[in-house]
Amino acid sequence: MHEAVYWVALLPLAAALVIALVRKLRWVPVALGLATALACLQLVLSLPLDDVAGFLGQQWMLDPTGRLLLLFIYAATAVLLAIAAFTEQAESFPAPALAGAGLLSAVVLLRSSILSFMLLPVALLLLVLTASGSFPSAVPGASRFLVWTILPILCVPAVFTLLEHFAVLPDQPVLAQWSAWLTIPPVVLWLTLFPFDGATRLWSRDGLSVGPVFLWAVKDAVVIYLMLGLWRQYPMLPTENVTTVLGIAGLMTAVFSGVVAVAQSSPSGVLACAAMSELGLVLQGITTSTDEGVLGGLFLLLSRSVAVLLASASLAAVNHVVARESKSNMQSFRWRSLLLLIAFSLSVLTMAGMPPLGGFAVRSQIYATLLAQEPYLHLAWLSASMGIALGLVRAGWSLWHTKPRSPAGRLHDLPLLLVLCLLLLCLWIGLHPQDVMGWISEWFRDLLPTFHSVSSCLTVPCVL
Amino acid sequence: MSPTFLHEFASLSSSYTPQLVAGLAICGAVLVVSGDRLAIVAFLVQRLIVVSLLWPSVRLPLAAVMLLASIAAVLVYIVTEGRLLIKARHVRHTSQRRSFLAQVPFRALAAALGLLVTYGLVQGYASNLLPLAVASTVVSLLVSSLVVVILANTGLQTGLAVQTFIDACRVLYALWQPDPLVWGLWAVCDVLVALAACYLRKTEVAVVERQTAGECG
Numbered sequence: 001m002h003e004a005v006y007w008v009a010l011l012p013l014a015a016a017l018v019i020a021l022v023r024k025l026r027w028v029p030v031a032l033g034l035a036t037a038l039a040c041l042q043l044v045l046s047l048p049l050d051d052v053a054g055f056l057g058q059q060w061m062l063d064p065t066g067r068l069l070l071l072f073i074y075a076a077t078a079v080l081l082a083i084a085a086f087t088e089q090a091e092s093f094p095a096p097a098l099a100g101a102g103l104l105s106a107v108v109l110l111r112s113s114i115l116s117f118m119l120l121p122v123a124l125l126l127l128v129l130t131a132s133g134s135f136p137s138a139v140p141g142a143s144r145f146l147v148w149t150i151l152p153i154l155c156v157p158a159v160f161t162l163l164e165h166f167a168v169l170p171d172q173p174v175l176a177q178w179s180a181w182l183t184i185p186p187v188v189l190w191l192t193l194f195p196f197d198g199a200t201r202l203w204s205r206d207g208l209s210v211g212p213v214f215l216w217a218v219k220d221a222v223v224i225y226l227m228l229g230l231w232r233q234y235p236m237l238p239t240e241n242v243t244t245v246l247g248i249a250g251l252m253t254a255v256f257s258g259v260v261a262v263a264q265s266s267p268s269g270v271l272a273c274a275a276m277s278e279l280g281l282v283l284q285g286i287t288t289s290t291d292e293g294v295l296g297g298l299f300l301l302l303s304r305s306v307a308v309l310l311a312s313a314s315l316a317a318v319n320h321v322v323a324r325e326s327k328s329n330m331q332s333f334r335w336r337s338l339l340l341l342i343a344f345s346l347s348v349l350t351m352a353g354m355p356p357l358g359g360f361a362v363r364s365q366i367y368a369t370l371l372a373q374e375p376y377l378h379l380a381w382l383s384a385s386m387g388i389a390l391g392l393v394r395a396g397w398s399l400w401h402t403k404p405r406s407p408a409g410r411l412h413d414l415p416l417l418l419v420l421c422l423l424l425l426c427l428w429i430g431l432h433p434q435d436v437m438g439w440i441s442e443w444f445r446d447l448l449p450t451f452h453s454v455s456s457c458l459t460v461p462c463v464l
Numbered sequence: 465m466s467p468t469f470l471h472e473f474a475s476l477s478s479s480y481t482p483q484l485v486a487g488l489a490i491c492g493a494v495l496v497v498s499g500d501r502l503a504i505v506a507f508l509v510q511r512l513i514v515v516s517l518l519w520p521s522v523r524l525p526l527a528a529v530m531l532l533a534s535i536a537a538v539l540v541y542i543v544t545e546g547r548l549l550i551k552a553r554h555v556r557h558t559s560q561r562r563s564f565l566a567q568v569p570f571r572a573l574a575a576a577l578g579l580l581v582t583y584g585l586v587q588g589y590a591s592n593l594l595p596l597a598v599a600s601t602v603v604s605l606l607v608s609s610l611v612v613v614i615l616a617n618t619g620l621q622t623g624l625a626v627q628t629f630i631d632a633c634r635v636l637y638a639l640w641q642p643d644p645l646v647w648g649l650w651a652v653c654d655v656l657v658a659l660a661a662c663y664l665r666k667t668e669v670a671v672v673e674r675q676t677a678g679e680c681g
Contacts, residue, residue: 118649125653128660133670143622146660147613150626153653154633157646 005047005062005109006055008070012036012102020095030085033094037078040105044070052111059111065447066108069225072305073108076217077101079309079418084210086316086415089132093210096129100214104222113233114160116226120190124149124219130211131203141203142211148196152186159183163234176236183230183237184245190223191279194252201260201272208268208315216275217305224286224301228294228447238289247287251380254280258352258384261391267344267399270391271311274351277384278304281353285366291441291448293369296362298440303362303429304351310422311347314340315399317415322402336416341399343423345392350430352388353381357430362437484513485600489579492608495628496575497568500620500665501549504541507624508534510605514631517601521638526647530634533651537627537658541620544662548669571615578611598635605632619668623661627654 015036019029044067052061062070077097084093103123107116124145131142162179169175192199192215200212231238254277261273278300285297321336350357363381370377429436491510495503511534519527585603586596594602605628613625634650 114643115645115649118646122649122653122656125656125660129663131664131667133667133674136671136675139619139664139668139671142660143616143619143664146619146622146657146664147626150630150653150657153630153650154636157637157640157643161640 004043005051005053006060006106008040008043008047008062009102009106009109011040011043012098012105016095016099016102019098023091023095026090027085029094030081030090033081033098034078036098037074037081037101040074040101041071041078044074058115060109061111062109063446065225065444068443069108069221070105072221073101073104073218076305076309077214079313079422080210080214080217082418083208083213083309083312083316086313086320087208087210088134089130089210092132093130096126097210097214100124100126101218104218107222107226113230114156117156117160117186117230120223120226121149121153124190124215127211127214127219130209130214132209132211135204135206135209137205138203138209138211141199141201141205141209144196144199144202145192145215148189148192148199152189155182155185166236177239179234180237180239180242183227184242187223187227187246188249191220191283192276193249193280193283194256197253197257197276201257201269201276204268204272205264205266206268207266208271208312210312212272213308213312216279216308220279220282221301221305224282224297225447228286232447238287240289243287243289247284250280250283250287251377252280253277254284255380255384259387261388262394264391264395265398267315267395270348270388270395271308271315273391274311274348274388275304275308277388278307278351278353281363281366281381284370285362288366288369290369293366294448295437295441295444296366296369298444299362299433299437300366302436302440303426306422306426306429307347307350310419310426311344313415313419313422314344314347317419318399318402320415336413337400339416340419341396343419344399345396346423347426348388348392348395350426352385352392354385354389361433481517481597484517485597485604488513488517488601489582489604489608492582492604492611492628493575493579495608495624496578496611496615497571500618501545503621503624504538504545507541507627508538510628511538511631514601514605514635517597518635518638522642522647526642526644529648529651530654533654536655540655540658540662541623544665545620548666551669567615574611574615578607582607594639598639602632602635605629605635619664620661622664623657626657626661630654630657 015032019032022028022032044062047062047067049062049064049067052059054060080097081094084090084097100123103119103126107119107123110116110119128142128146128149131138133139159179159182162175162182166172166175166179187193189196200215203209204212257273257276257280261270261277264270264273282297282300282304285293285300288294288297317340318337321340324336346357353360353363355361367377367381488510491506491513494506495510498506512531515527515531515534518530522530582600582604585607586600593599609625609628609632612621612628616622616625630650630653637646637650
């Protein structure tokens with residue numbers, strides 16, 4: 001059985017190929033996609049841990065952290081496939097999403113760091129194929145994302161070459177310093193931090209496009225996993241300068257995206273701003289160079305992913321619900337629309353860090369670990385949160401007055417069921433932050449990097 | 465391929481390096497100025513020049529991988545543009561053609577600026593760090609990719625710009641000891657970029673047609 005670990009990556013790639021051939025058959029792509037995602041979930045749960053398998057000349061292994069991440073990847077993919085079905089993107093989304101999920105699984109399973117980092121942009125390129133023609137701004141947004149994905153392509157082999165040379169010549173700290181600096185462009189561009197954060201915002205400006213949701217919910221988690229894994233493997237990389245630069249990029253992303261949310265005219269635009277603002281805070285937590293900060297950042301990442309899925313499911317369900325309500329008795333209270341509005345609002349407010357939801361408590365923890373006594377940081381975060389809240393007011397108004405774009409389908413209340421499940425999960429995470437943090441600290445303790453300076457690495461031999 | 469052909473191809477770059485680098489700059493200028501179809505031809509020529517320049521460094525297997533990926537990418541572009549051309553004959557896109565022709569003088573100026581920037585960077589900085597031929601090649605590719613991506617108004621042009629940028633990175637990477645696995649993955653990236661660019665191009669056309677149909681209806 002231990003040879004089956006690479007099937008977690010191969011199965012979705014094969015399914016994507018089949019789905020690409022049958023993509024015009026109405027429900028078949030989504031059904032096949034869901035079946036594949038569930039099969040991969042089952043496969044991940046059944047595979048043994050820490051058992052190395054050889055395939056295509058490479059070593060593949062599933063560790064405990066990787067298993068959790070893979071479970072999340074395929075669970076999120078299944079939810080997104082359902083959302084794509086609700087939003088009539090069943091033709092454009094399933095095949096590239098499954099192929100992307102397969103390649104991201106390979107990124108997690110491969111033991112070769114350089115290969116993982118080289119496969120990541122390949123997976124991101126496939127996700128460009130989810131851009132739907134239903135939204136005019138999706139194409140320029142996806143084009144920008146295509147450019148940002150490829151730009152840091154030379155940095156990856158450069159980093160690993162410099163690290164190899166540093167292992168041979170440990171008395172040349174400039175090699176380690178350069179390799180540390182060269183990790184910044186890939187992280188900034190692949191996470192689309194400021195000033196590149198406009199790509200996914202543009203992609204989702206005209207309506208809920210499921211491709212960017214996949215990027216926020218799944219891709220960001222994999223990139224941060226890779227970054228933390230690299231820092232753990234090479235402790236000389238997260239120098240103070242590097243973490244400071246990434247922290248500043250995170251802060252600027254958080255503030256800029258939050259403030260820009262005021263100017264968004266569509267609910268999907270507000271969602272994009274909230275998602276990117278929260279990502280900035282995640283990165284600030286992770287770059288505090290403390291375990292508490294990293295755990296706080298990971299908590300925000302998890303709650304953000306669930307909130308993004310909840311918000312997307314709410315937006316996906318809107319047209320069905322509104323169409324049904326317009327067909328039924330006009331005098332009855334629009335309780336379904338109200339539920340969707342509450343769900344969307346809660347998800348966005350979670351990302352804005354409003355109390356009593358979990359984002360508020362963890363922000364306080366990250367603020368404490370940053371030891372920032374100056375008020376500007378608090379004010380910066382507050383301005384971002386207020387921007388998101390004001391944008392939410394406009395988005396909520398337009399959501400409540402949405403007119404049906406097409407007749408009600410035969411999905412009945414299936415979208416609402418998905419929204420309810422995600423809402424309960426989001427609320428549970430938000431109201432039990434300490435429990436979730438405890439689990440995260442236990443599940444991800446192998447991923448927590450040890451923060452050293454380059455000078456300390458000269459005295460302690462670093463095994464590469 | 466016959467050994468004689470390979471030998472001639474390998475000796476091409478050592479004998480005609482200045483001409484090849486100049487050809488690269490011209491291809492970059494044509495990429496900036498031209499529309500999608502001519503840009504594909506310019507890209508193919510540019511890619512062949514890069515392969516011939518890299519041939520002595522990376523040798524047959526890696527160069528062959530790059531050549532095959534290039535041919536696959538260009539075929540994807542040609543098939544996509546061919547289908548769009550057949551579709552366009554049924555739907556008049558004269559307004560798009562007129563707006564592109566109006567941009568040609570501006571694009572020509574941008575290409576001239578790009579050539580000037582390339583010359584300045586090579587003479588001022590790059591030739592101190594790298595051999596002149598390598599510096600000229602890398603800077604020419606980088607500048608043309610930057611100009612094309614700034615001026616791109618279709619997904620296909622964005623894809624060509626991205627692949628031009630990848631070529632510049634490849635030339636730099638070939639100066640190290642290139643790992644065949646990394647090289648192969650870059651070749652896969654090449655083809656995927658072409659696929660993504662063509663998909664975006666088709667989607668753009670579909671959006672324009674939908675908008676046109678909405679205006680007429």
